[in-house]
Structure formats: C-alpha cells, structure tokens
Amino acid sequence: MKKSKFIYKLISITTLVVFVAFFSCSAEDGPSEDTVFENVPDPDPDPDPDPDPDPAIIIDEDTGSYTTCNPDGENATRTSDDLPNPVNVGTIDDRSCYANYKESIIDGVTWGIYNITAGSNNQDAANTLQPRIERSLPVANSNVGSSVKFKGDFRILEVGDAGSFGQDGSYIAQAKGQHTGGGGSADPAICLYRAHPVYGSGSNADKQVAFDIYAERILERGGSGSGREVILLKRVDKNEITSFELEVGFKVDPSDATKKIHYCNAIIGGEAFNWNIPDPERGTQSKIRYGAYRVRGGRAQIRWANTTHEKVEN
Ligand code: CA
Numbered sequence: 001m002k003k004s005k006f007i008y009k010l011i012s013i014t015t016l017v018v019f020v021a022f023f024s025c026s027a028e029d030g031p032s033e034d035t036v037f038e039n040v041p042d043p044d045p046d047p048d049p050d051p052d053p054d055p056a057i058i059i060d061e062d063t064g065s066y067t068t069c070n071p072d073g074e075n076a077t078r079t080s081d082d083l084p085n086p087v088n089v090g091t092i093d094d095r096s097c098y099a100n101y102k103e104s105i106i107d108g109v110t111w112g113i114y115n116i117t118a119g120s121n122n123q124d125a126a127n128t129l130q131p132r133i134e135r136s137l138p139v140a141n142s143n144v145g146s147s148v149k150f151k152g153d154f155r156i157l158e159v160g161d162a163g164s165f166g167q168d169g170s171y172i173a174q175a176k177g178q179h180t181g182g183g184g185s186a187d188p189a190i191c192l193y194r195a196h197p198v199y200g201s202g203s204n205a206d207k208q209v210a211f212d213i214y215a216e217r218i219l220e221r222g223g224s225g226s227g228r229e230v231i232l233l234k235r236v237d238k239n240e241i242t243s244f245e246l247e248v249g250f251k252v253d254p255s256d257a258t259k260k261i262h263y264c265n266a267i268i269g270g271e272a273f274n275w276n277i278p279d280p281e282r283g284t285q286s287k288i289r290y291g292a293y294r295v296r297g298g299r300a301q302i303r304w305a306n307t308t309h310e311k312v313e314n
Contacts, residue, residue, distance in 0.1 A: 058239050060104035060113060061157045066299060068117050069097035078123050088112035088152075089307045090135030090290070097122035098299070101133060111155070111303040114292035116170075118160065118299070134291030137309045139177075140249060142284045144260050145314035147249020150288045152307035155239050156211045159195045162297030169196040169214070170300035171293040175248045175264045177277075177285035183222025190248075190277055191264045192216040194294075195302075198235065210237050213268060221279045233266075233273050241305075242269045248286040249312070262286070 074097045075081035081100040082092040087110040092101055096116040104111050114133045121131040140146040150173070159170040174192040198210040215231045236242050245267040253259040262280035266273045277283060288309070292302040 073099040095123040132293035157301035160295035173290035
C-alpha cells in the first residue's frame with residue numbers, strides 16, 4: 001500500500017507540473033482566447049448582426065386613416081393647450097382640433113410635433129382661415145440694424161395634398177410684417193416656406209417620400225394670391241433632419257445710403273436663399289412664425305427641434 005500511495009503522489013505531482021507548464025506556456029506564447037474563439041466557426045451565423053432600424057418606421061408619425069378632429073386635439077383657445085415647458089421657442093397658436101402640441105424624443109433630441117388636418121380649424125369662422133399649429137416670435141422694428149433670426153431643425157413627414165399645385169403643400173415657416181400705405185391683411189405674410197409632396201413609384205406611388213420646398217414671396221406689399229411668386233428652393237427626403245435658419249431685418253442699401261433694404265435670408269440644409277422684400281421703405285416690422293400651416297387636403301405633419309430665436313433692435 002505504501003508503494004501505491006507513493007506512485008499516486010508521483011502521478012499527482014507530475015500532472016500538476018505538466019498542467020502548470022502547459023498553462024504558463026499557453027498564457028505567454030500561445031494564441032489568446034479571443035483568437036481561439038475567432039477561429040471557431042459560428043454554427044448559426046447571423047447574416048446581419050447589427051441591423052439598421054427599418055427606415056419606414058418613424059416613431060412619431062401618425063399613419064393610416066384619421067378623423068379630422070380628436071378629443072385630445074380640441075384646445076379651448078389658441079394658446080390654452082401648450083405643454084408647460086415646451087422645448088420649442090415662441091408662443092403657441094393652435095388652430096386645429098386634430099391635435100394639440102406634443103413632443104417626442106428621438107436619439108436624445110426632443111422634437112415639437114405639429115400635426116394638422118384639412119378642415120380642422122376650431123378657432124376661426126368656418127371655411128375662412130387655414131388650420132395651423134404655429135409658434136409666433138418677438139417682433140423687431142424697422143430701423144436699420146434691427147432684425148430677427150430663427151434657427152431650428154425640421155423633419156417633414158406629411159403635407160397637404162389638394163390635387164393641384166396652387167392648393168397643395170403646407171407651410172413650415174414664414175416671415176411676416178406690417179407695412180404703411182394699406183392693402184392686404186392686417187398681419188401680412190411676406191415670404192412663406194411651402195413644402196409640396198413628392199410621391200414614390202411602384203408600391204410607394206401613393207406615399208409621400210420627399211418634399212419640394214418652395215418660397216412663396218410677395219411681389220408687392222399687401223400682395224396675396226396672384227400678387228405672389230412661388231420659387232422652388234430645394235428637395236428634402238421624408239423625415240430627413242434639415243437645418244433651417246431665417247433672418248429678417250433692415251439694413252442700409254449699399255447703392256444708396258438714404259435708402260434701406262428689408263432682407264429675408266434663409267439657409268436650408270446649408271444652402272442660402274437670400275431675398276430682398278419689395279417696397280422696403282413701407283415695411284414697419286420683421287417677424288417669424290414656424291410650425292405647420294395650411295392643409296387644403298389630407299394631413300400635415302411637421303417636426304421642429306433645437307429652435308432658437310434672436311431679436312436685435314436699434
Ligand atoms: Ca389643437
């Protein structure tokens with residue numbers, strides 16, 4: 001028995017030595033565990049280990065059929081149903097019973113939601129003014145050097161479609177301002193940024209897949225209808241995050257220092273679209289609104305984030 005005990009001990013020690021020797025060696029010189037595992041074929045390989053989310057799914061989009069008005073969209077007054085601390089700047093002007101202002105958070109960014117439907121204006125007399133949920137911003141005077149500047153990022157998910165170019169589209173933002181000498185509205189629009197639907201092809205033929213953004217500009221103070229021109233600026237994809245900057249103000253006319261220029265300069269997705277407003281001497285104000293406005297058919301869905309506003313007054 002003594003001998004067998006000795007042999008057992010010997011085997012145990014030998015095993016320990018071999019064991020330690022093997023692992024010391026493999027730790028220092030052998031392939032790392034990672035390398036070993038990399039070489040092991042995956043018995044059930046995933047063809048797309050990190051799939052992108054389906055681009056067709058937009059978490060804050062209203063899809064499918066809808067009713068013109070909803071109980072949670074029926075604000076009592078134009079300003080009564082804003083969120084307590086909205087992420088978007090400006091005073092709410094809600095004239096739609098389809099929805100009230102809401103917010104969504106996507107990739108850490110909080111977006112203001114502006115959804116309206118045709119015929120949903122619950123604030124003005126029936127069949128008069130177009131529905132809107134917009135925000136108004138402080139007004140600058142008409143002294144040289146005075147201006148207002150709005151910045152934000154937008155996404156367009158849906159715009160009005162009423163069957164003809166003149167009736168189609170929804171405004172995402174507008175420059176406004178009163179003038180001397182009468183004519184037109186008491187609170188005239190000067191330049192409106194109007195998004196028109198672009199439909200897809202094949203199975204997407206009935207889907208709005210992109211939007212053409214036009215500038216609808218007055219040709220004269222008080223001009224509306226035929227008194228405006230509509231100029232194509234650029235196309236953006238549906239849900240494409242697009243930067244938007246609009247500055248409206250008065251400056252000296254470089255060709256005649258006794259005159260001034262009333263400018264309306266937009267930068268959309270990094271592309272500048274500068275324009276000088278007609279009859280600058282008649283202008284008395286610069287101001288900006290943004291959100292969603294006008295839907296003569298269907299539904300419009302605009303999103304705004306990272307909004308700021310700056311007013312300089314001389
Ligand atoms: Ca509402």
